[in-house]
Amino acid sequence: MKFCSNCGAPVTLKIPPGDSLPRHVCDACNAIHYQNPRLIVGCIPEWEDRILLCRRAIEPRYGLWTVPAGFMENGETTAQGAVRETLEEANARVEVASLYAIYNIPHINQVYMLFRARLLDIDFHPGAETLEARLFTEREVPWEEIAFLSVRNTLDHYYADRRGGEFKFHLGTIERPRPGGRAS
Amino acid sequence: MKFCSNCGAPVTLKIPPGDSLPRHVCDACNAIHYQNPRLIVGCIPEWEDRILLCRRAIEPRYGLWTVPAGFMENGETTAQGAVRETLEEANARVEVASLYAIYNIPHINQVYMLFRARLLDIDFHPGAETLEARLFTEREVPWEEIAFLSVRNTLDHYYADRRGGEFKFHLGTIERPRPGGRAS
Numbered sequence: 001m002k003f004c005s006n007c008g009a010p011v012t013l014k015i016p017p018g019d020s021l022p023r024h025v026c027d028a029c030n031a032i033h034y035q036n037p038r039l040i041v042g043c044i045p046e047w048e049d050r051i052l053l054c055r056r057a058i059e060p061r062y063g064l065w066t067v068p069a070g071f072m073e074n075g076e077t078t079a080q081g082a083v084r085e086t087l088e089e090a091n092a093r094v095e096v097a098s099l100y101a102i103y104n105i106p107h108i109n110q111v112y113m114l115f116r117a118r119l120l121d122i123d124f125h126p127g128a129e130t131l132e133a134r135l136f137t138e139r140e141v142p143w144e145e146i147a148f149l150s151v152r153n154t155l156d157h158y159y160a161d162r163r164g165g166e167f168k169f170h171l172g173t174i175e176r177p178r179p180g181g182r183a184s
Numbered sequence: 185m186k187f188c189s190n191c192g193a194p195v196t197l198k199i200p201p202g203d204s205l206p207r208h209v210c211d212a213c214n215a216i217h218y219q220n221p222r223l224i225v226g227c228i229p230e231w232e233d234r235i236l237l238c239r240r241a242i243e244p245r246y247g248l249w250t251v252p253a254g255f256m257e258n259g260e261t262t263a264q265g266a267v268r269e270t271l272e273e274a275n276a277r278v279e280v281a282s283l284y285a286i287y288n289i290p291h292i293n294q295v296y297m298l299f300r301a302r303l304l305d306i307d308f309h310p311g312a313e314t315l316e317a318r319l320f321t322e323r324e325v326p327w328e329e330i331a332f333l334s335v336r337n338t339l340d341h342y343y344a345d346r347r348g349g350e351f352k353f354h355l356g357t358i359e360r361p362r363p364g365g366r367a368s
Contacts, residue, residue: 003192005185005208005217010192018312020272021257024189033189037256038220039295072221073205077288077357078295088204099286099355104261111223111262128202169353171283173261 006031037109041081042069043117044158045094050135051158052119053142054089057131061147067114067154068092082115090133092124099169101157103150107176112150116167138162149174190215221293225265226253227301228342229278234319235342236303237326238273241315245331251298251338252276266299274317276308283353285341287334291360296334300351322346333358 001024004011009028016023016032024033044067045052053065068086072078079096086094094117103112126133136142138159146152153172161167185208188195193212200207200216208217228251229236237249252270256262263280270278278301287296310317320326322343330336337356345351 001189003187003189005187005189005195008187008192008194011189034255035258036222037258039223071218072295074219074221074293075290077290078286078355079288080290099353102262102283104263106259106261106264109258111256169283 001033001035004029004031005033035109037106037111039072039078039081040069040110040112041072041078041114042067042085042112043082043094043096043115044100044154045086045090045092045117045119046097047119047122047135050137051141051155052086052090052092052124052133053136054126054130055132056129056147057126058129063131064145064147065142066147066151069112069114069151072113078113079115082113082117086117087127089127089130090124091127092133093120094118095120098167100167101150101154101170101172103153103171104173105150106173112154114151114154149177185217185219188213188215189217219293221290221295223256223262223265224253224294224296225256225262225298226251226269226296227266227278227280227299228284228338229270229274229276229301229303230281231303231306231319234321235325235339236270236274236276236308236317237320238310238314239316240313240331241310242313247315248329248331249326250331250335253296253298253335256297262297263299266297266301270301271311273311273314274308275311276317277304278302279304282351284351285334285338285354285356287337287355288357289334290357296338298335298338333361 004026007029011024013022055065068089070085072081086092097116100116101114157170188210191213195208197206239249252273254269256265270276281300284300285298341354
């Protein structure tokens with residue numbers, strides 16, 4: 001951020017009076033521009049013993065697989081956002097069941113919120129940001145080609161819970177990957 | 185938003201190619217400025233059979249009571265944000281126990297995330313945005329002076345759960361108040 005979105009004048013990074021963190025403050029109109037983490041909402045769409053995954057047609061992680069998810073929009077609830085993303089990415093209709101996992105990813109200022117959801121039919125097909133959408137059994141999941149560590153962890157928990165006979169809510173944090181380590 | 189925070193030129197509200205919603209797009213550098221919901225993180229600080237509430241020294245809802253909570257900051261986890269807000273608003277130290285409630289408030293583009301937390305001591309005192317910080321038993325809670333409906337609902341559930349002997353996670357939505365209806 002270099003300019004004030006309110007008046008167009010340059011902004012300066014400084015700690016406003018009474019605050020404790022540096023903010024972008026307008027040199028002309030004194031507007032304070034806060035930047036906050038974004039919510040990524042999505043779901044694990046279920047059909048019998050299979051789940052729907054989407055192969056990404058966009059960066060980052062072009063060509064890798066993920067659950068349908070994306071940035072929550074203003075004016076919607078978290079569950080509505082998950083339903084919308086599933087429709088956009090896979091043209092798939094779901095009914096949200098329960099909140100399944102939340103992952104903090106502080107180094108990129110994101111919070112993932114993933115629901116379990118029931119596919120209402122299997123008449124789905126890839127949306128504009130998806131190369132391929134298909135159903136996978138646990139054995140078929142492309143474990144080495146999952147786009148994000150938050151999704152990989154969620155699916156690990158998901159199948160462990162399913163084997164255990166009970167789906168439990170998971171709250172976790174994805175740390176910044178170490179140099180040479182596995183990507184997040 | 186009237187000006188581009190990247191180059192200072194005017195922005196126009198329009199639907200970018202491949203998108204489905206209007207965004208603020210820069211007329212000069214074509215930067216797209218997304219606006220997304222914000223997360224409010226906080227906690228219910230517990231000490232024996234009492235909880236810590238804060239009386240607000242700022243608008244909105246100056247003078248009314250709430251749990252310690254505020255906007256999640258970049259670079260932190262949701263639980264770290266809840267601990268930080270409790271320290272800022274009441275100079276109180278807590279250990280987060282579990283996620284207790286999430287409330288969507290779509291008409292103001294907010295998502296509340298509240299944890300149960302254990303006060304580590306009761307040597308607290310009001311922070312700069314707080315008029316008064318004190319412990320309340322259920323009977324003492326100022327029910328008619330709670331600042332936000334999300335907090336009121338959370339406390340309703342909290343005491344119902346405590347009477348029932350089990351704290352269950354709650355996910356809800358606060359709808360836009362009807363004209364003449366109760367405030368959110």
